[in-house]
Amino acid sequence: MSEHPSHVQVGAAHLTIADVARVARDYQPVLNLAPDALERVNASRAWVEQTVEQIAVAKANGEKPSAYYGINTGFGALAGRSALDSAYLTKVLGRNLIASHSVGAGPFFDEEVIRATLLIRAQSLSKGYSGVRPLIIEKLVAMLNERIYPAIPEQGSLGASGDLAPLCHMLLVMCSTPVPDAADGIDLHLDDTDGEAFVPVALDNTPLTDATYLHLTQSRTTGAQTLWKRVPGAQAMAQAGGKIELLAKEALALSNGATVSAAIATLVLQDAENLLANAELVVAMTLEGMRGFRDPFFPHIHRARGHQGAEHIAAKVLRYIDGSTLLDPGDLHTNPSRVPPQDPYSVRCAPQVMGTIYDTLEMARRWVEMEVNAATDNPLIFLDLERDYKTISGGNFHGEPIAMAMDFLGIALTELGSISDRRMFNLVDYNTNKTYADPDNKIEPLHGLSGFLVDEPKITEGLNTGLMMLQATSASLVSDCKALAHPDSVDSIPSSASQEDHVSMSLNAARHAREIVKNIENVIALEFLCATQAIALQLAKNGNEHLTIGKGTQAAYDCMRAAGVEMLTQDRVLYPEIRQALHLVRSGALVKAAREATE
Structure with missing residues (x-):
């Protein structure tokens, strides 16, 4: 990160997930190249310009120029066709790459994805x-600083050679069409079709017509919406000093690499880590609502397995329930009042399942942060080579690290939602006789919960559905995730005359992981609603007035109540409370309150 705390500086240091998110979502200003990075970039550019000069000299002497991939040759399967000897044609080569590859389809990316893409591409190029x-x-x-928002379709990338189609849509906005050089005597009359960008409707006073394309985005945390209008790229770029003409190698350098995949992955990972933190808290609240056991969360059992991730999760839950008298009194010093001290697997095995998810996110973070700070175009220039041909062709553009990171993350979060759904099901259908068949050790009636989490008097029994349908919604979301979690990285379809015979599908993997995160955020929000209601029902029972819940769970419970989530006494419309609970999950407000209460 930059030394300046309120800015991120390109090329200054290793960018973190948080750095990218602040720029993408919070519009943190970005500083130009750090001095060391500027020196690196100038050095590699000097070699390219020297090579272009050598090509010009060869032409002037009537000699055949040397072929340098990415500078004066075609790309991919066209690489060996010819070696261009005209400065104008090398610029046309880049323009044709952009024009021919701007073939994306589907809806447009949200602004935060574009901003993350711009930052990651700049960081990659700063490596020199x-x-x-x-x-x-x-x-x-x-x-970035002028908030230029290119209109980039979401679909069309194979994740090798990087995200070609979406990056070329970005370049169509950013870059101008080459101007013929009189010295070359060549004018190919290039297609100068402009790219498209979005500007906020509020900042554009021109009247809207039936032909105006409108685009709506919404802040994940605040819910604030922005209405955008699509305009020509040149109009949007005027705010950033206008378009730029690309020279030799620059179009390829800008379009190579799984940068859009990495941009989505960065934001997905930040949201996934927030989601896991919320899941730790909601496990504690559900445990309170069931008046469950502490035993599965003691470190002894996790150390016996050697699973540090599980121990980490269990410690968080224990911290949140510290001070609870609503739970079974059994602890490391006191026998449990009910035996065996075994809650359903969705609670008892939560540390093992969520600990593995924690480990998966750690692995994904390592791969994603690597990609955010990587040089990913092809070829790359290594000035320390002893040979004159300073470029090395390789495959850093291949998006496999992002594809697998997002596949594994998607599977992990689908499990997070699946186990949450099972806890929710247990809360809305918590029948004591189903849980403990042995009449001698059966839960006392005071420990049970009313069917569907609504406590009805006899006169209206069967009249209210309670929270039954929250679990039905959860089941639908989890089922959707099971389809989305099918790994994309195992699906490779060859392209480009089989030159690109193995591809990563990293963008599909990242897009699917993003949808899984959205679904599971809703699932966890629904569990918070059920757990809050279960706690309220337990505390409202006769004889339970003296009982209390843990410091962390109490803070989260109070936060839910302050947000307008009231105890359910009869059926009412619940979508406003679902929306509010989702906001609390995404913003991290519940976790923040619980952590502050337990510090």
């Missing part, structure tokens, strides 16, 4: 292996 001018990176930074 790509041969671009500093001006290119400065233009990306200007687009």
Whole structure:
């Protein structure tokens, strides 16, 4: 991160997930290239310009120029066709790459994804292996600081050679069409179709017509909505100093790499870590609502397995329930009042399941942060090579690290939702006789919960559905995730005359993981509603007036009540409370309150 606490500086240091999220979501200003990065970028660009000069000299002497992939040759399967000897044609080569690859489909990415993409691409080029001018990176930074929002369709990338289609849509907005050079005597009359970008409708006073394309985005945490209008790229870029003409190698350097996949993955990972933190808390609240046992969360059992992730999760739950008298009194010093001290697996095995999810997110973080700070175009320039041909062709553009990270993360979060749904089911159908068949050790009636979490008097028994349908909604969301969690990285379809014979599908993996996160955020929000109601029902029973819940669970319970989630006494419309609970999950407000109460 930059030394300046209120800015992120390109090339200054290792960018973290939090750095990217602050720029993408909070509009944190971005500083231009750090001095060391500027030196690296200038050095690699100098070699490219030297190579272009050598090509010009060869032409002037009537000699055949040397072929340098990415500088004066075609791309992919066209790489060996010819070696261009014209400065104009090398620029046309880049323009044709952008024009021919701007073929995306589907809905447009949200602004936060585009902003993350711009930052990650700038960071990648700042490594000094790509041969671009500093001006290119400065233009990306200007687009961020001026809030330029290219309209980029979500679909069309195979994740190798990177995210070609979406990045070329971005470049269509950013870059101008090459101007013919009189010295070359060539004018190919290129297609100068502009790209498209979005500007806020509130900032554009021109009247809307039937032909106006409108685009709505919504803040994940605040819910604030922005209405955008689609305009030509040149109109949007005027705010950032206008378009830029690309020179040799720059179009390829800008379009190579799984950068959009990494952008989504970065935001997905931040949301997934927030989601797991909420899940730790909601397990504690559900445990209180069931008046369950502490035993499964003591460190002894997890150390016996050697599972640090499980021990980490269990410690969080124990911290939240510290001080609870609503739970079974059994602890490390006191025998449980009911035996065996065994809650359903969805509670008892929560540390093992969620500990594995924690481990999975740690692995995904390592891969995603690697990609955020990686040089991912091809070829890369290594000035320390002894040979004159300073480029090395490789496959850093291949999105496999992002594809597998998002596949594993999607599977892990689907499990997080699945086990949450099972806890919810137990709460809305907590029949004591089903749980303890032995009449001698059966839960006392005071420990049970009313069917569907609504306590009805005899006169209206059967009249109210209670919270039954929250679990039905949860089941629907989890089922959707089971389809979305099918791994994308195992699906490779060859393209480009089989030159690109194995691809990662990283963008599909990231997009699907993003949808899984959204679904499971709702599932956890629904469990918070059920757990809050279960706690209220337990505390309202005769004889329970003296009982209390843990410091952390109490803080979260109070936060839910302060947000307008009231005890359910008869059926009412619940979607406003679901929406409010979702906001509390996404914003991290519940976790923040619980952590502050237990510090």
